[in-house]
Amino acid sequence: MGIVVQKYGGSSLADADAIKRVARRIAEAKKDGNDVVVAVSAMGDSTDNLLDLAAEVSPLPPARELDMLLTAGERISMALVAMAISDLGYTARSFTGSQAGVITDSVHGKAKIIDVTPGRIRDAIAEGHIVIVAGFQGVSQDTKEITTLGRGGTDTTAVALAAALHADVCEIYTDVDGVFTADPRIVPTARKLDTVTFEEMLELAACGAKVLHLRSVEYARRYDIPIHVRSSFSQLMGTIVSGSINDPRSEDSTVEEPIIAGVAHDRSEAKITVVGVPDKVGEAARIFEALAEAQINLDMIVQNVSAAATNLTDISFTLPRTDATTAMKALEDLRGEIGFDSLLFDDKIGKISLIGAGMRSHPGVSAKFFSALAGAGVNIGMISTSEIRISVVVAETDVDAGVAAAHTAFALDADEVEAVVYGGTGR
Amino acid sequence: MGIVVQKYGGSSLADADAIKRVARRIAEAKKDGNDVVVAVSAMGDSTDNLLDLAAEVSPLPPARELDMLLTAGERISMALVAMAISDLGYTARSFTGSQAGVITDSVHGKAKIIDVTPGRIRDAIAEGHIVIVAGFQGVSQDTKEITTLGRGGTDTTAVALAAALHADVCEIYTDVDGVFTADPRIVPTARKLDTVTFEEMLELAACGAKVLHLRSVEYARRYDIPIHVRSSFSQLMGTIVSGSINDPRSEDSTVEEPIIAGVAHDRSEAKITVVGVPDKVGEAARIFEALAEAQINLDMIVQNVSAAATNLTDISFTLPRTDATTAMKALEDLRGEIGFDSLLFDDKIGKISLIGAGMRSHPGVSAKFFSALAGAGVNIGMISTSEIRISVVVAETDVDAGVAAAHTAFALDADEVEAVVYGGTGR
Numbered sequence: 001m002g003i004v005v006q007k008y009g010g011s012s013l014a015d016a017d018a019i020k021r022v023a024r025r026i027a028e029a030k031k032d033g034n035d036v037v038v039a040v041s042a043m044g045d046s047t048d049n050l051l052d053l054a055a056e057v058s059p060l061p062p063a064r065e066l067d068m069l070l071t072a073g074e075r076i077s078m079a080l081v082a083m084a085i086s087d088l089g090y091t092a093r094s095f096t097g098s099q100a101g102v103i104t105d106s107v108h109g110k111a112k113i114i115d116v117t118p119g120r121i122r123d124a125i126a127e128g129h130i131v132i133v134a135g136f137q138g139v140s141q142d143t144k145e146i147t148t149l150g151r152g153g154t155d156t157t158a159v160a161l162a163a164a165l166h167a168d169v170c171e172i173y174t175d176v177d178g179v180f181t182a183d184p185r186i187v188p189t190a191r192k193l194d195t196v197t198f199e200e201m202l203e204l205a206a207c208g209a210k211v212l213h214l215r216s217v218e219y220a221r222r223y224d225i226p227i228h229v230r231s232s233f234s235q236l237m238g239t240i241v242s243g244s245i246n247d248p249r250s251e252d253s254t255v256e257e258p259i260i261a262g263v264a265h266d267r268s269e270a271k272i273t274v275v276g277v278p279d280k281v282g283e284a285a286r287i288f289e290a291l292a293e294a295q296i297n298l299d300m301i302v303q304n305v306s307a308a309a310t311n312l313t314d315i316s317f318t319l320p321r322t323d324a325t326t327a328m329k330a331l332e333d334l335r336g337e338i339g340f341d342s343l344l345f346d347d348k349i350g351k352i353s354l355i356g357a358g359m360r361s362h363p364g365v366s367a368k369f370f371s372a373l374a375g376a377g378v379n380i381g382m383i384s385t386s387e388i389r390i391s392v393v394v395a396e397t398d399v400d401a402g403v404a405a406a407h408t409a410f411a412l413d414a415d416e417v418e419a420v421v422y423g424g425t426g427r
Numbered sequence: 428m429g430i431v432v433q434k435y436g437g438s439s440l441a442d443a444d445a446i447k448r449v450a451r452r453i454a455e456a457k458k459d460g461n462d463v464v465v466a467v468s469a470m471g472d473s474t475d476n477l478l479d480l481a482a483e484v485s486p487l488p489p490a491r492e493l494d495m496l497l498t499a500g501e502r503i504s505m506a507l508v509a510m511a512i513s514d515l516g517y518t519a520r521s522f523t524g525s526q527a528g529v530i531t532d533s534v535h536g537k538a539k540i541i542d543v544t545p546g547r548i549r550d551a552i553a554e555g556h557i558v559i560v561a562g563f564q565g566v567s568q569d570t571k572e573i574t575t576l577g578r579g580g581t582d583t584t585a586v587a588l589a590a591a592l593h594a595d596v597c598e599i600y601t602d603v604d605g606v607f608t609a610d611p612r613i614v615p616t617a618r619k620l621d622t623v624t625f626e627e628m629l630e631l632a633a634c635g636a637k638v639l640h641l642r643s644v645e646y647a648r649r650y651d652i653p654i655h656v657r658s659s660f661s662q663l664m665g666t667i668v669s670g671s672i673n674d675p676r677s678e679d680s681t682v683e684e685p686i687i688a689g690v691a692h693d694r695s696e697a698k699i700t701v702v703g704v705p706d707k708v709g710e711a712a713r714i715f716e717a718l719a720e721a722q723i724n725l726d727m728i729v730q731n732v733s734a735a736a737t738n739l740t741d742i743s744f745t746l747p748r749t750d751a752t753t754a755m756k757a758l759e760d761l762r763g764e765i766g767f768d769s770l771l772f773d774d775k776i777g778k779i780s781l782i783g784a785g786m787r788s789h790p791g792v793s794a795k796f797f798s799a800l801a802g803a804g805v806n807i808g809m810i811s812t813s814e815i816r817i818s819v820v821v822a823e824t825d826v827d828a829g830v831a832a833a834h835t836a837f838a839l840d841a842d843e844v845e846a847v848v849y850g851g852t853g854r
Contacts, residue, residue, distance in 0.1 A: 016483035050503065056443035057507050058514035065513070068521050069506035072499040076477065079496035080484050086492070087485035094495050099571075 002168040003125070004034040007041075007135065007158035011175045012232040013077050014044035022232060023084035025173075026130060030090055035125045037165060039135040039158040040081055042073025063108035067137075067148045071097070074134035074154075082132045092130040095120060097137035097146075101164075102157060104138035104147045111138060111147035113156065113219075116164035133161060152213030159216045163223035170225050172212060173232035178239035179204065179211050181262040181412040186400050189413040193239045193261060200261045200355055201227075201241045203389045207353035208266030217241065245357035245388065259358035259365065260410040265403050266351040267396055269299060270324045271381070273316040274331060276341025283338055284315060287331070294330040296323045299351075300384040300393065312341070316382060318393060321347050349381065350399035353391040354406055366390055372409035378402040430552070430594040431461040434468075434562065434585035438602045439659040440504050441471035449659060450511035452600070453557060457517055462552045464592060466562040466585040467508055469500025490535035494564075494575045498524070501561035501581075509559045519557040522547060524564035524573075528591075529584060531565035531574045538565060538574035540583065540646075543591035560588060579640030586643045590650035597652050599639060600659035605666030606631065606638050608689040608839040613827050616840040620666045620688060627688045627782055628654075628668045630816045634780035635693030644668065672784035672815065686785035686792065687837040692830050693778040694823060696726060697751045698808070700743040701758060703768025710765055711742055714758070721757040723750045726778075727811040727820065739768070743809060745820060748774050776808065777826035780818040781833055793817055799836035805829040 006029065008022050029036045041047075050069050054061045061069075075096060082092035101117035124131050135154025138147050149156055155172060162170035179201070180190040196204070198221035205214040211229055220227050220241065230238025277283055284303065291298060299318040307313075319327055324347065331343055352373075359365040369390055373380060378401055382393040394402055407413060433456065435449050456463045468474075477496050481488045488496075502523060509519035528544035551558050562581025565574050576583055582599060589597035606628070607617040623631070625648035632641040638656055647654050647668065657665025704710055711730065718725060728744040746754055751774065758770055779800075786792040796817055800807060805828055809820040821829055834840060 016480060019484055053443060053503075053507060054510055057446055058510040060514075061510040062513050062518075065506045065509040065519075065521060068509070069503060072502040072506075075499040075502065076480075076496060079492045079499075080480060082492040082495070083481055083485040083488040086489050087487075091489075092492075094492055 002034065003037060003162075003165050004029050004169060004171065005037045005039065005158050005162040005165065005167045006171045006173060007039045007154055008081075008173045008232060009154065009175075010041040010044050010047070012173055013040060013042075013081070016080075019043075019077070019080050020084050020087075022173075023081060023088055025232060026081070026085055027088045027090050030130055037121060037125070037131045037133065037161055037167070038081065039133050039154050039161060040074060040077045041135050041154040042070075043077045043080075046073045046076070064145060067108045067146050070148055071134065071137045071146055074136055078132045078134045085130055085132075090130055091128065092132055093124045094132040094134070095124075096134045097157070098139035100133045100161070102133075102138035102160065103141050104149070106140040106143055106145065106147065108145070108147055110150035111140065113138060113149065113160050114141055116160050118161065118164050121161070121165065133157065149215075152216070155213040155216035156219055159219045159223075159225055159227065162225045163219065167225065169228050170220065171228045171230060172216075173230060174211060175231065175233065176211060177231045177234060177236050177418075178229050179209070179241070179262070180418075181260075182403055182407045183209075183265065184417075186265070186403050187263070187407045187413075188417050190407070190418070191412060191414040192418055194237075195240045195242065196261055197243050197245050197357060198241060199245050199388060200357055203353070203355040203386065204262055204264050207264035207351065207355065207389065207391060208268070209262070209264045212241070245360070258356065258412075259362045260354055260356035260412060262355055263403050263406045263410075263412070264353045264355060265399050266353070267399060268321055269318045269349060269351060270321040270345065270347035271316060271318050271349050271393065272324070272327060272331070273314055273344040273346075274340050275314050275344060276310075276312045277315055278339060279311050279313045286338060287315060287334065290330050290334050291327055294326050296327045296330070300382050300391065302382050318349070318351070318382065348396045349393050350396040351391055351393050352399060352402045352406065353389055354410070355389045357388050359390070360387060368409055369406055372405040373402050376401045376405035378405070429461065430464060430589075430592050431456050431596060431598065432464045432466065432585050432589040432592065432594045433598045433600060434466045434581055435508075435600045435659060436581065436602075437468045437471050437474070439600055440467060440469075440508070443507070446470075446504070446507050447511050447514075449600075450508055450515060452659060453508070453512060454515045454517050457557055464548060464552070464558045464560065464588055464594070465508065466560050466581050466588060467501060467504045468562050468581040469497075470504045470507075473500045473503070491572060494535045494573050497575055498561065498564045498573055501563055505559045505561045512557055512559075517557055518555065519559055520551045521559040521561070522551075523561050524584070525566035527560045527588070529560075529565035529587065530568050531576070533567040533570055533572065533574065535572070535574055537577035538567065540565060540576065540587050541568055543587050545588065545591050548588070548592065560584065576642075579643070582640035582643035583646055586646045586650075586652055586654065589652045590646065594652065596655050597647065598655045598657060599643075600657060601638060602658065602660065603638060604658045604661060604663050604845075605656050606636070606668070606689070607845075608687075609830055609834045610636075610692065611844075613692070613830050614690070614834045614840075615844050617834070617845070618839060618841040619845055621664075622667045622669065623688055624670050624672050624674075624784060625668060626672050626815060627784055630780070630782040630813065631689055631691050634691035634778065634782065634816065634818060635695070636689070636691045639668070672787070686789050687781055687783035687839060688785075689782055690830050690833045690837075690839070691780045691782060692826050693780070694826060695748055696745045696776060696778060697748045697772065697774035698743060698745050698776050698820065699751070699754060699758070700741055700771040700773075701767050702741050702771060703737075703739045704742055705766060706738050706740045713765060714742060714761065717757050717761050718754055721753050723754045723757070727809050727818065729809050745776070745778070745809070775823045776820050777823045778818055778820050779826060779829045779833065780816055781837070782816045784815050786817070787814060795836055796833055799832045800829050803828045803832035805832070
């Protein structure tokens with residue numbers, strides 16, 4: 001008995017029937033004796049529809065008003081979920097992010113949660129109600145303005161509520177059965193992971209696995225809240241995200257751990273190469289300062305050894321495709337100052353990442369990975385590594401083959417197809 | 428230059444183009460040097476769409492959650508209007524009812540405004556912003572719950588804001604050019620009224636004229652806020668609602684005042700007759716007590732003289748059709764106690780009302796009205812009167828003919844068609 005926090009995304013709340021199914025699921029958890037707090041996203045595509053409306057009205061809507069607009073989406077879904085629950089004979093109270101005490105900074109569109117003061121939630125729980133909270137939104141500490149947490153923010157809302165309420169578990173309901181060793185749409189024999197550590201999940205999320213939002217995993221790790229990723233369409237156990245790769249192994253964990261937790265991929269990045277940069281102290285720094293000033297988050301960076309004859313070098317980096325135009329402009333503005341030769345732009349790239357705590361104790365993982373890619377005829381463009389991850393940039397058209405080859409090379413393939421995608425295209 | 432409060436209803440905000448047109452109108456008022464505060468309804472049919480969604484999820488949704496749901500509608504429209512204004516180079520800030528300080532009682536679905544504390548609005552005005560406020564909604568004083576004011580509540584929001592801000596005028600924008608002497612869909616020669624007193628407007632609104640919401644007129648009269656009813660689709664002057672029938676006449680008002688301000692009609696009522704009620708003290712009172720307990724608002728009441736032989740009487744009354752089922756049940760429950768014979772129900776009725784301050788000083792208005800109806804072959808069922816109004820109940824199919832006949836008899840017909848209905852079916 002304790003508090004269970006659940007999160008349902010838009011694909012689990014697509015229409016009235018879906019909402020009624022979610023309500024039954026929530027009522028079951030209450031019937032089992034738990035106090036239940038639920039964070040909900042906006043229904044189906046409603047956030048996109050609101051964005052379309054905004055675009056029709058203004059090409060560049062003010063961020064404050066965009067947040068005011070978008071937060072209507074969760075308001076609608078939370079009220080409908082509360083109604084559906086009451087129709088089952090339970091009582092429910094819905095609360096906006098502001099009413100639920102989700103306090104954020106003032107950055108409209110991608111606010112960060114500063115604090116959660118769940119007084120009204122606690123009161124409602126004490127009165128026996130099921131609590132439904134609008135995900136993705138909060139209220140700014142200084143200006144009392146409505147804010148949103150950015151895409152996928154409802155995962156973060158759920159984890160933050162679980163932390164503030166000292167919940168036993170945070171259940172993230174989605175349209176797949178859990179975290180898989182690869183995207184089942186690319187690798188049909190992908191296996192569901194029963195458990196994965198916070199660090200591995202962070203790397204998976206950062207490398208393109210869409211099942212959990214990166215910030216929610218960071219939040220859960222900081223407050224040590226176990227996340228149970230599972231399907232709202234089935235009763236199967238999903239994946240438990242908890243613990244650290246640095247935890248002492250338990251006594252009975254004598255079986256061989258798998259080396260690799262999963263193969264992630266990402267098609268959302270682009271590559272920019274600055275050609276012919278003078279190889280002097282501070283020139284590269286100037287480039288990255290300018291990109292930082294333009295609020296561009298870089299991912300992988302490679303600098304070639306300079307050619308002795310010319311003393312010129314090339315610098316390549318990857319970044320979100322959505323930031324590419326801004327980045328190219330910031331670099332063009334520097335051309336006179338630095339005197340590089342040219343800029344190359346490539347948005348036909350993809351990234352494949354191998355993630356697993358086991359690779360720390362297993363030498364030769366890189367070699368096996370590269371050889372698997374070579375065997376599949378996949379050419380490697382850039383490489384970056386962390387303690388528990390190896391990422392490579394390849395041609396976008398080579399992503400599927402590369403993921404499948406790596407998955408097979410590290411013996412991740414299941415004997416039969418495990419993965420079912422229940423909803424539409426996911427989140 | 429002072430503060431102008433404007434109100435735009437759903438038919439003026441049906442889609443992105445309509446919202447942009449409204450934004451231009453608002454910007455004009457700002458450009459003219461006014462501080463502008465705008466109350467908006469939900470876009471077009473969006474409130475009905477939300478009600479449909481609620482009905483799909485639960486046949487009897489909790490009122491608290493229904494208010495939470497419906498208030499999303501104005502949140503969407505106010506944010507879009509603010510965006511459209513900012514696109515014109517002005518700055519706008521949107522506020523929910525709660526943020527705007529619209530404090531109500533706790534009756535979900537038809538809350539009454541208790542107070543308006545427009546601190547945030549005043550701050551935004553002082554910073555030079557145009558202020559957009561979500562109509563129809565507020566926050567309850569005791570429980571801090573989100574409430575709605577009921578259908579047409581945005582008119583009341585606008586007037587309440589105008590009163591709290593000591594605005595010069597409250598402009599109610601709609602899809603007709605003002606208040607007409609009759610519904611132009613029935614009487615094409617209806618004339619637009621340049622002015623009408625609060626009392627006459629109250630009677631018109633109570634008798635079925637839909638152009639202004641009854642409660643907003645009551646509010647405006649109490650705080651003496653002039654209302655300018657005009658079209659959002661044209662630049663014409665509309666109708667000014669202000670002043671009292673008891674005001675001393677101004678010196679230059681020597682011309683003959685028209686006797687009748689307008690002919691209103693209403694098809695939303697039903698008639699119930701309780702047949703064979705024992706004519707004893709307290710029996711009728713018991714009937715009306717039971718109806719009051721069931722929260723039924725009665726309109727007209729007629730009790731026949733009892734037949735001497737039986738000492739039984741019949742009691743007829745009209746009430747909103749939407750309350751008819753509840754009322755019939757409440758009466759059936761009384762049958763044993765009171766011992767009446769039977770209940771008759773008729774929902775094929777209509778009401779025609781003649782309204783005008785001038786009828787106080789003109790005898791014979793009733794006779795002329797009844798004779799006009801007789802001339803059009805319209806049979807009168809029930810009659811009720813006030814100082815400035817005569818209402819009759821007729822067969823629903825006779826409403827159009829009766830309205831037209833009365834309109835002509837009192838010389839209200841214009842020489843040419845004045846009325847244009849710009850939008851769809853109105854509010």
